[in-house]
Amino acid sequence: MRYKVPHGWMMIFLCFVHISAAQHTTDDLRLYDNFKPITSEHVFKTEGYYNWGASIIKGDHGRYHLFYSRWKKEYGFLGWLTHSEIAHATSKSPSGPWTFREVVLEGARNNRWDAITAHNPKIKYFDGTYYLYYIATNLGDHAFTEDELIETAHTGYSHPNWKILRPNQRTGVAISKSIHGPWKRMDKPLLEPTGPITTLTVNPAIESGPDGRYYLIVKGDKPNETRFIRNQAIAVSESPTGPFQILEKPVIDAIDTEDMSMWYDESRNRFYGVFHAEGFIGMVTSADGINWEPSNEYVLMPKKIKRADGSLLVPDRLERPFMYCEDGSPKVLSLAVKQGDSSYTVFIPIENSTYPKPNSRQLAWQEAELGVVFHYDLHVFDGVKYGQGNNRIDPVNDYQIFNPEHLDTDQWVRAAKAAGAQFAILTATHETGFALYQSDVNPYCLKALKWRDGKGDIVADFVASCRKYGIKPGIYVGIRWNSFLGVHDFKVNGVGDLRENRQQWYNNMVEGMVKELCTNYGELFEIWFDGGADHPDNGAPDVLPIVRKYQPNCLFYHNGQLAEARWGGSESGTVGDPCWATFPYVATGAGESAKKNIAANNFQLLKEGDPNGAFWMPAMADAPLRGYNGRHEWFWEPGDEAHVFPLEDLMTMYYKSVGRNATLIMGLTPDPDGLMPQPDVERLKEWGDEIKRRFENPIASTSGQGTTLTLKLKAPHLMNHIILQEDIKAGERVRRYAIEGQVNGQWKTIAQGESIGHKRIQHFDAIKVKGIRLKVLESTGKPILKNVSVFYVPGI
The missing domain is CATH 3.20.20.80 (Glycosidases)
Known part of the structure; x- marks a missing residue:
C-alpha cells in the first residue's frame, strides 16, 4: 500500500527540506583508522544456531541489549527465510561478551503478513517507547506445514516456495513500554515497495531527525533492472509507526548496496548510514535525511577484520553492519560473519581519540x-x-x-x-x-x-x-x-x-x-x-x-x-x-x-x-x-x-x-x-x-618516560650530536625541551628546541661530558621518549 501524505504536512516538510539544505554542515567524521582489533569477547556465537543481523540499545542500569536474528543450523543457512526468529541478549559492554536471554519474536503464523519469520531487527527508543523493527514474510493464501518449510529451507532458491516467500518480504514493527516486552505487533507492514524499489521492503534503518520526523531506509530491488541489484529507499513519517511516504530518489543509486544502518550526529547536524557492498563496508551521509551522498570516508573498511593477535579475519561473507552510537559518538560497529558452516556476529570497538596520532600507514612512512x-x-x-x-x-x-x-x-x-x-x-x-x-x-x-x-x-x-x-x-x-x-x-x-x-x-x-x-x-x-x-x-x-x-x-x-x-x-x-x-x-x-x-x-x-x-x-x-x-x-x-x-x-x-x-x-x-x-x-x-x-653507532642510548631523562656515561666522552625520538604511537607530546651535558660535575645547557616527533637530530659544537640530561620544559601529556642517543662524528 502507498500512503497519501496530507497536503499541509507536505508543504511543511518541503519547507524543512529547504531550510536544512541551506544549513552549513560539515562531514568530517573519521572512523577508518579507529577500529580496534577484536578478541574472543567481541565474537557472539550461539551453539546450534546461525546468528545474523544485530542491533544494540542501552537500557536501564547501564546494561546493553542486543536484538538479533537466529535460526537452527539443522535447517541450513538458507533457513533464514523460513525459520528465523529474533532473540535478545545482554551485556555490560556494547562490544560484548553477550549472554542470551530469550526469544522475543517468531513467525506469527495465523495467515498474518509476518506468518513465517521474524528477521534482521533494529531496536529503537522514541519518546518513552521501544520499537522493534523487523522483517518477515508469508506464503500468501497457501497453506503450509512445518515439513514443507523445512523442505523449502533445504532445497533453497530452486524450491517453488522461494518465489512466493521472497517477494512477500516486508518491514514491520513491534512496540513495548519495556525493553523486556511484551511486544505488540502491528497488523500490517509499514510500507509497500514503490518509487526507487520494487518487489520487497526489507532491512529497516530508522532515525528521528531534528525536526521530530522519522526517516526510514529500506531495501528493495532496483526497478527496470534485469540484473539482481538492490536499491535503498528513504521514507518519511511523523510517527515511528507511519504512515511512511517513500520518496522517489534512492539513497544510493550508483552501486549494488545492502543493509543500511542509520544514525543522526547532533554535533555535525548530519545523518550517517553504513552499508555493505562488494568488497567493502561503506558510509554515506546527508544534511537533511533525504539527499544522500558518499561521505568523505565512503569506504569505511575493507571486508577484513583485524584480530588482536595480528591476524586477519577474512570471512566468506561480511554483512549487516550496525553502528552503535552513544553520547553522539560511534562506539561499536557490529557485523554479521559467515564463515564455512558457521555464522556469528562480531563487535568491533571504535577508538574515540581526541589527541592526534599517526595511523599505521603514517607511522610506517615516518619510520622509513x-x-x-x-x-x-x-x-x-x-x-x-x-x-x-x-x-x-x-x-x-x-x-x-x-x-x-x-x-x-x-x-x-x-x-x-x-x-x-x-x-x-x-x-x-x-x-x-x-x-x-x-x-x-x-x-x-x-x-x-x-x-x-x-x-x-x-x-x-x-x-x-x-x-x-x-x-x-x-x-x-x-x-x-x-x-x-x-x-x-x-x-x-x-x-x-x-x-x-x-x-x-x-x-x-x-x-x-x-x-x-x-x-x-x-x-x-x-x-x-x-x-x-x-x-x-x-x-x-x-x-x-x-x-x-x-x-x-x-x-x-x-x-x-x-x-x-x-x-x-x-x-x-x-x-x-x-x-x-x-x-x-x-x-x-x-x-x-x-x-x-x-x-x-x-x-x-x-x-x-x-x-x-x-x-x-x-x-x-x-x-x-x-x-x-x-x-x-x-x-x-x-x-x-x-x-x-x-x-x-x-x-x-x-x-x-x-x-x-x-x-x-x-x-x-x-x-x-x-x-x-x-x-x-x-x-x-x-x-x-x-x-x-x-x-650507525651511538656512544650510548636510553629511553624512558617523564619530563627528565638522564643518560650517564662510564667515562667523559666527546660528543657533537644527539638524536631524540618520541614514541609517536602516542602522539607528539613534547612542546619544548633542553639538553644538558654534565661537565666537571655541573649541568650545562648545550642545545634546546621545540618539536621532537619521530626524530630530531641535534648538532652542536663538540663537548666532553660525563652524562646527558633531557629536560622537557613543556608538553601536552606525559612525554614518552623511545630513543635518546649520543654520537661523536669527527670531521664536522
Whole structure:
C-alpha cells in the first residue's frame, strides 16, 4: 500500500527540506583508522544456531541489549527465510561478551503478513517507547506445514516456495513500554515497495531527525533492472509507526548496496548510514535525511577484520553492519560473519581519540625516513630540455621515441638502497599522460609502443625490483595535467556537452587506472597524486575510495578529502624548524581548492605544521638529486651531471628534513638507456655511507618516560650530536625541551628546541661530558621518549 501524505504536512516538510539544505554542515567524521582489533569477547556465537543481523540499545542500569536474528543450523543457512526468529541478549559492554536471554519474536503464523519469520531487527527508543523493527514474510493464501518449510529451507532458491516467500518480504514493527516486552505487533507492514524499489521492503534503518520526523531506509530491488541489484529507499513519517511516504530518489543509486544502518550526529547536524557492498563496508551521509551522498570516508573498511593477535579475519561473507552510537559518538560497529558452516556476529570497538596520532600507514612512512621517486616520461627521450609549462600543454610529437634499450630497474633500486632509502616511488604517469604500464583503460600507454612489441611494463619491473631488494614500492599518478588529452589543472578543455562528456570519460579513465595500479601490482607503500587529486565535489576523479578498498595499507597522498602526509612547503629537501606532524585541516587541497592561509608567508604552515592541529599529517621534504648550482631537474637532461648535489648539501638536507621530524624523498632521473647515470649512482652510495658513518653507532642510548631523562656515561666522552625520538604511537607530546651535558660535575645547557616527533637530530659544537640530561620544559601529556642517543662524528 502507498500512503497519501496530507497536503499541509507536505508543504511543511518541503519547507524543512529547504531550510536544512541551506544549513552549513560539515562531514568530517573519521572512523577508518579507529577500529580496534577484536578478541574472543567481541565474537557472539550461539551453539546450534546461525546468528545474523544485530542491533544494540542501552537500557536501564547501564546494561546493553542486543536484538538479533537466529535460526537452527539443522535447517541450513538458507533457513533464514523460513525459520528465523529474533532473540535478545545482554551485556555490560556494547562490544560484548553477550549472554542470551530469550526469544522475543517468531513467525506469527495465523495467515498474518509476518506468518513465517521474524528477521534482521533494529531496536529503537522514541519518546518513552521501544520499537522493534523487523522483517518477515508469508506464503500468501497457501497453506503450509512445518515439513514443507523445512523442505523449502533445504532445497533453497530452486524450491517453488522461494518465489512466493521472497517477494512477500516486508518491514514491520513491534512496540513495548519495556525493553523486556511484551511486544505488540502491528497488523500490517509499514510500507509497500514503490518509487526507487520494487518487489520487497526489507532491512529497516530508522532515525528521528531534528525536526521530530522519522526517516526510514529500506531495501528493495532496483526497478527496470534485469540484473539482481538492490536499491535503498528513504521514507518519511511523523510517527515511528507511519504512515511512511517513500520518496522517489534512492539513497544510493550508483552501486549494488545492502543493509543500511542509520544514525543522526547532533554535533555535525548530519545523518550517517553504513552499508555493505562488494568488497567493502561503506558510509554515506546527508544534511537533511533525504539527499544522500558518499561521505568523505565512503569506504569505511575493507571486508577484513583485524584480530588482536595480528591476524586477519577474512570471512566468506561480511554483512549487516550496525553502528552503535552513544553520547553522539560511534562506539561499536557490529557485523554479521559467515564463515564455512558457521555464522556469528562480531563487535568491533571504535577508538574515540581526541589527541592526534599517526595511523599505521603514517607511522610506517615516518619510520622509513628516506625514500626516492623515479621520474620517467616520454620527453626524457627527445633530447630537448624539459620545460614544465609547454610539457603540460604540448603533446610529444612521436611517442615511439620511448625506447630504453638497456632498461634495468634492478640498477635503479640498488642505487636507492645504497643511499639508505626504505621506499621508492615511480611516476606511472606524469604530465604527458603516458602510462608506463599495461593499461586496459588508457590507450596512451606502453601497449602502444614498438618497444618490447608493446608488451613492456615498467611498473611491473619496478615493483619486482623493489621487492627483490627489500624496498617498499609506491606509485606516483599524475592526473592534474595531461597534454595528450588536453587536461589542464584537472579540467578537460572544450565547451558545453563536448567538454562535459570528455571530462566524465577522463574521470572514468583515471579511476580505472587507479584501480589497475591498486590491484595488479601487490601491496603498495604510498600512492602519490601529483598536485593532489582535488575533491570529487569539484568534478575530479573519485580516487580515495579505490585506494581505501584495494590498498588499505597504502599511504594516501593526497586529494581534497584527505592528505595522510603534507608537502613541506618547498622543493629544497628541507622543512621549517620547528616542524610539527600535526595540521589544522584534514587535507591541504589542490590547485585553486587549497585554503588561502596554507600558501601564506611562503607556505609557512606547510613547512612548520601546527602544534595544536587536530589532524596527524607529517611533512614530506622533497628535492631532485640534480638540483645543484641553479638547476632543478626532476627528469634526466643531457649534459647535466655537474648539477648533482655535492655530498655536504645532501647531508644538510638530511639534517633539515629527517632531523626535523620529516620524511625526505629524493628525486632520481633514469636516462634514455633505462639506467641511472653513473655519477648519480656514485653520489647516492657516498650519501648512504656518510649517513651510516655519522649515525650507525651511538656512544650510548636510553629511553624512558617523564619530563627528565638522564643518560650517564662510564667515562667523559666527546660528543657533537644527539638524536631524540618520541614514541609517536602516542602522539607528539613534547612542546619544548633542553639538553644538558654534565661537565666537571655541573649541568650545562648545550642545545634546546621545540618539536621532537619521530626524530630530531641535534648538532652542536663538540663537548666532553660525563652524562646527558633531557629536560622537557613543556608538553601536552606525559612525554614518552623511545630513543635518546649520543654520537661523536669527527670531521664536522
